[in-house]
Amino acid sequence: MTLPELLTIILHISLWQVLKIFILFALLIYFVFAIVVVRQVKIMTETFKTGFETTLRLISWLHLFLVLLIFLLAVAIL
Amino acid sequence: MPDIFVAANHQRQKKDLKKAPSKNPGRRETALAVIKKLDKNLVGIGNRLSTFVTFPDGLAFETQQKEEPIVLLLRPHWLTNVNWLFLALLMILAPLFLTLVPLLAYLPSNFQLIFIVLWYLFSFSFIFEKFLGWFFDIYLITDERVVDVDFYSLTFKQIADAGLQKIQDITYRTRGVLGSIFDYGDILIQTAGEQPNIEFKAVPRPAAVVKILNELITQEEQEMLEGRAR
Secondary structure, eight states: OOHHHHHHHHHHOOHHHHHHHHHHHHHHHHHHHHHHHHHHHHHHHHHEEOSOHHHHHHHHHHHHHHHHHHHHHHHHHO | OHHHHHHHHHHHHHHHHHHSOOSSOOHHHHHHHHHHHHOGGGTTOOOTTOSEEESOTTOEETTOOTTOOEEEEEOOOGGGGHHHHHHHHHHHHHHHHTTTSOTTTTSOHHHHHHHHHHHHHHHHHHHHHHHHHHHTOEEEEESSEEEEEEEETTTEEEEEEEEGGGEEEEEEEEOHHHHHHHTEEEEEEEESTTOOOEEEEEEEOHHHHHHHHHHHHHHHHHHHHTTOOO
16 A cells, blocks of 8 residues: 555545544443442352342343443444 | 051051151251250341341351251441442432522533433442442351351452360450440350451440350350360
8 A cells, every 4th residue: 555545545534434433442441340240249249249249240241242332333333 | 447547547657757856957957955044035036137147047158067057146236338328319319409509500501411311320330339338248156156247348258167165265345325225245256366356346235145145155065065066
């Protein structure tokens, strides 16, 4: 790729595409955070058994699933 | 005929044995007797979501010994959650203000949708994290020790415990107007030697907690004198 070609590509990137990349990157980091939350809930429920283990784990997995779903939604509609 | 009477008597004796209290009561029964002696109303308070629970059923913690009964479970008073609950309510309602102040109006509709969905996702995780922080901020008193379960940041946990016989001094303080009205405060448990002190923060009914703790310490000392200490 020559320099003029590269410049043409860069100049044709719209603001919305940059924003899309930024949002997807943020969602990717958020996805890692959601994995940590799942792990955290596992540690907490193993440390102290309250009878709500299943509910809490289900919520943490649901949260992770939602992040994944929104990531896919963002890829699709942005 | 006499045989029948013998059999009936034998059965009755077996039933009586079942009903009769054991001469060697378990650790839970001993602790229960200690608390009942202190105040009958203190037994059977709270459920699994409460901040003050005596003899909680079906609860267990990681370092719990076999047959070690949990006498008291404490969490910070529910009023300590008011700040973040208020913030959570504002976060949930915030997108409604966008109709009044169109901050996202300059964005295309698909970006607006993603921003709002992300906002609610962030709000959800904020509420969940705060709830977990409160729910697992647990202080336990068993018949042998006090246990402080702490979770710092996301994956760091600390379980500190101190044997009842190592406790040297217990002080409690109620802070502020709300602490006085709703009867909650901090309890500082100072232990002997190099063991770290344990602090129960913003727990409900601190006076009752100190009473229970003192009673259990007396019981523990009694057991040590009698050579029954575990």
